Every structure is written in structure tokens, then in C-alpha cells.
Amino acid sequence: MSKFKKGGKKGAPGVNTSSLPDIVFMLLFFFMVATTTKDADPTVEVTQPTGVRAEDMTPFKQRSEIDFLYLGVPRNKSRIESFDMGYALFLDNVAQPSPGDLYNVNAVRRWKLNKFDEKPDRMKQPLKEVITCVKADEQAPTGIIFDIRKELQEIEALKLAYAVKDNGNY
Amino acid sequence: MAKRDIPEINAGSMADIAFLLLIFFLVTTTMDRDKAYVRPIPKKVETPIPPPDVQERDICAIVANSANQLMVRGEFVEDPDDISDLVLEFFRTNEKLTSAETAQYAMDPAYSGFEFPFYNRFGIGEIEQKIQKTTKEAEEVENTPDADPALIEYFWSKVSEWEKKKSALKLYGRAELPEISPQSHIRIEVQIKTGYEYFAKIQSEIEEALFELRDEAAQKIWGYGYGRIITRLGNEPADKEFLAKKGLLELLYPARIIEVTPKK
Numbered sequence: 001m002s003k004f005k006k007g008g009k010k011g012a013p014g015v016n017t018s019s020l021p022d023i024v025f026m027l028l029f030f031f032m033v034a035t036t037t038k039d040a041d042p043t044v045e046v047t048q049p050t051g052v053r054a055e056d057m058t059p060f061k062q063r064s065e066i067d068f069l070y071l072g073v074p075r076n077k078s079r080i081e082s083f084d085m086g087y088a089l090f091l092d093n094v095a096q097p098s099p100g101d102l103y104n105v106n107a108v109r110r111w112k113l114n115k116f117d118e119k120p121d122r123m124k125q126p127l128k129e130v131i132t133c134v135k136a137d138e139q140a141p142t143g144i145i146f147d148i149r150k151e152l153q154e155i156e157a158l159k160l161a162y163a164v165k166d167n168g169n170y
Numbered sequence: 171m172a173k174r175d176i177p178e179i180n181a182g183s184m185a186d187i188a189f190l191l192l193i194f195f196l197v198t199t200t201m202d203r204d205k206a207y208v209r210p211i212p213k214k215v216e217t218p219i220p221p222p223d224v225q226e227r228d229i230c231a232i233v234a235n236s237a238n239q240l241m242v243r244g245e246f247v248e249d250p251d252d253i254s255d256l257v258l259e260f261f262r263t264n265e266k267l268t269s270a271e272t273a274q275y276a277m278d279p280a281y282s283g284f285e286f287p288f289y290n291r292f293g294i295g296e297i298e299q300k301i302q303k304t305t306k307e308a309e310e311v312e313n314t315p316d317a318d319p320a321l322i323e324y325f326w327s328k329v330s331e332w333e334k335k336k337s338a339l340k341l342y343g344r345a346e347l348p349e350i351s352p353q354s355h356i357r358i359e360v361q362i363k364t365g366y367e368y369f370a371k372i373q374s375e376i377e378e379a380l381f382e383l384r385d386e387a388a389q390k391i392w393g394y395g396y397g398r399i400i401t402r403l404g405n406e407p408a409d410k411e412f413l414a415k416k417g418l419l420e421l422l423y424p425a426r427i428i429e430v431t432p433k434k
Contacts, residue, residue, distance in 0.1 A: 021181070024188040031195035049367040051374030053381045054205035056404065061204065068204075071366075133206050136366040142234075143362025145369070146431050153214050161206035164370050 042090040042135075043102060044072035049138040051164030057133060065125050066161070067115055068092045071144060072137040074102055087140050089148075105147040109155055133161040207373045209427065228287045228354040230260040232372050236363035240372075250371045257356065257379035261423060264288045265348065287354040291346040297336050304329045338418045342391065348422065355426040362432045376427065384419040391418075 060066040070090040073080060079102065080086045088102035091111045103111075116127050132152055134145055149160055232253060233241040240247045242256045263286035267275065272288050275281040292300075308325035311317050339347040356376055360369055385396040396419060402412045 017185070021185045021188055024185055024192055028188055028192040028195065031192065031199055035195050035199045049370040051205075051207070051370050051377070053374065053377040054207055057204040057206055059404070059407075131208060133204065136370075138365060138367035138370070140366040141362055142360045142364045142366055142369045143432055145366065146360075146362075146429075149211055149429075150431070153211050156213070158211045158213065159208060160211050161208040162366075162370055162373055163204060163206040164374065165202075166205035 042070040042072070043075050044070050044088050044090045044137075045075055046070050046072040046135055046137045047139075048135060048163060048165040051166055054164050054166040055161075057131070057161065057163075060131055063125075064119070064123060065129065066131040066133055067112065068133050068135060069108070069111075069148070070135045071140050071148075085141055085144065087137070087144055105144060105151060108148055108151040112152070112155060112157055128156055128158050130157060131159045131161050132157060133163050135163040207370075207377060209373075209429065222353070224353045224355075225351075227285045228351050230257060230354075230356045231359060232356065232376075233359045234361070234364045234368045234372065236361040238365055238368050240368065250368070250375065253372060253375035254379040254382070257376055258382065260286060260354075260356075261350065261379070261383055265350075269346075287351040289348045289350055290352075291348050292335065292339070293346050294336070294339060297332055297339060297347075300332045301329065301336065304332055334417070335421070337414065338421050341414055341418050342422075350422075350424065355428050357428045357430060359430045360432050361434055364432070376425070380423055380425055383423040387419055387422055388415070 057066055069092065071087055072090075073086060074083065074088045079088070083102070084104055089105065089107065090102055091107065112127075112130075112132065116124075116130065132148075134148060136145060145162070152158070152160060229243075231241075231243060235241075240250055240253070242253055243260075247253060247256070263283040264272070264275070267283075267289065269291045272291070275283065276288050278284065304325070308322070308329055311325045312322050335347060335349075358369070358372055381396060388394065388396045388399060392415070399412050399415055399419070402409060403416065406412070
């Protein structure tokens, strides 16, 4: 007669996984908060130059007070020749038929106005206040940026931002 | 009747659902923030007004040509990192002069800082006088029959400019408020083929110089840096106290940048 059971089937005890959802939810919430969704993958190649002390555009993105345009060499090399100096514009959220299309500078005006018109009234800021952020390739000729600037001046969208890669924090 | 247990809901699949969402956000997250230099575009003018006469010493011209060579105030710069130092020199050379010294040196071509912008210093008495004077002028314009509303607004904006200086001086806590020559500006001149890299570098260097100037002033006045003011306003954009502080620093070291449209 012994108090200790001997023999019998001894399986490994199951690990309690009831806290698994908690852990997963924690991760989930972290990523949900940290995420800002990207509008589109540009079909032009852009390597941004580096800079310091640049302003963070996230608050403007959250209030959708900013439009992005990309300036770089088209990924589809056969199309390079149809653009001014070989550099094409990729506009985010275009109101044109196919979203992957590339444009010359003259499309900026319509794009900007279309985007402005599409916004619901309660979110509308005066066009003057909506930032246009140019993400240009480091090799891109600055002349094109000044062409964009001139187009924006014509429609009185008077805020332009030059994007850089900034690894610093403050 | 037998006691009936409330059946428990099987939560085993909750983890699966959470995982699914987690993976979606994992894939769509981009951690890098968009950073940029925001610059105003000047309004288009129908009839070009002849530009006002600006003295050579009030201009800090930064030039980049199509071969990506850089020039600051007429001298070649080998290392682009040196631009910020030259911008600092532009702001700092005559900053510490007293009113009497400024009056004397501004006429003296032999003085070493003659080629740099001079500062005006306003005491509280002078600011009060200016407020009274501009208010009187504005009222006069307002009382003339058929006055142009734009003109009235212009005159009142002059008044509020001085009012702003008054509160800035109070916040500054010194006897005098230094202000760099109102025509002084930084001018960026590029050519059409200049690489964006260099244009961005110039902007970056200017921003670095301005940050250093403002940071130093903030440290001196309040004992903490300009970075803290910006961070605070990032979290709390309507904080009056910090807005006023930022306003003062921007009055002391204004970012007047002119980007010249390239012609060739």
C-alpha cells in the first residue's frame, strides 16, 4: 500500500494557451496604433536624399491635409523617353482611369483640384493650406520641382514640402 | 426541472482571428515616418512689382549649379556640410553689437563685419511709441471716406506686428529686443539640372543652422532646448505658452528663404 501512484499512463501536461489571445491582441494593438497606411506603391524609382531637422508629416497625414507625389525614373524602362528629362511623376490617389499611370508636370494642377473636390466637406481645409509633398529621387533635376511649384502657384495651393529621409529624432 | 448549465462559448478561435488581424497590420505597416521641409510658395502677382532695393550684405545667397558645385555668398564651398556654419556666421556676426556700435559700424567699411546684416534693437519705450503711431495712422486711414479695405487691413497689420513685438519682448525678459535687418534673407539659387540631392542638402543645412540658433536662444532664456518646444507643440498644437515661445524664437531668427526659379 503506497501513497504514491506508480505506473499508469504519464502524458506531458498540456500547456495552458488561454493567454495566447491576450498576447496576440497586445501585438495587434501595437501595430494598429503604429500603422499609417500607405496610399500606393509608386511605379517610379525614388531614392530619397538624407537631411536633418525635417518636419514630421504624420500629423498632416492623419488629418489628410497632405498630398504626395513622387518624382523619379519610371520602373518600366521603355517609357522613359516619353517624359521630360526622363523623369516621371507618380501621383497618389489619381482620379484617372488606371492608378499606375505616370504623368508629366502639367497633370499636377488637375490632380490637385480633383483631390480637393473629392474630399467630404467636413474634412475640407482651404486649398491654400493643403501641403503638397514632393518625394523626389536624389538625382532628379531640381528644375522639375520648380515646374511643379509654378503649377501649384497657379491654383494657389501655397504649401510645398520637400521630402527627405531623416533618421534623427527630436 | 434539472439545473441547466449555460454553455460556454468556445473562444479557441479568437487567437486565430487576432492573428489574422495582426498579420494584416504587420504587412501594411511602414515604420519610417515621412519627413519633409515645408516651404510656402509666394502668391502669384499679376503685375510684377520692381523688387525693393536690398543691400548686398542682407542677402545670404546659396548657389548650386548644374555641375553640382556649391557657392555661398560668392565663395566656393567644397564640403556641403559647411553651409550651415556659413549661415550661422551670417546671423551671428553682428548680433551682439549695441545700438551705438551698430550705428557706428554700419557706416564703416573698414569694420570686419561690414558685409553682414545688422540688427535693430527695440526697447519697450520705442515699441510703445510705434504702437501709438501706427494705431493713429490706421485710424486715420479708416476714417477717410472710400478707403480701400485692403489698405485699412494693411495698416492694422502693422499695428499688430508691433503688438506682437511687445509681447515677445516681455517673454524675452531683456531690456531690448534684437531684430535682424528686416530685408535680410537666405536665397537659394539652383539651375534646372541641379540634382535634387543638393537642393535638399541646402534646405537641410539651413534648417540645421536655424535650429542651432533657436536652440541656443531657448537654452539661454528658459533653460531647455528648441527641440522640447517643437515636441511639445507636436503633441499639443494649441499650447499658448509654447506657441508664444516659438513665435519669439522665430522673430529672433526668422526663416526668410527665397527660392529663385531657375532659368537655365
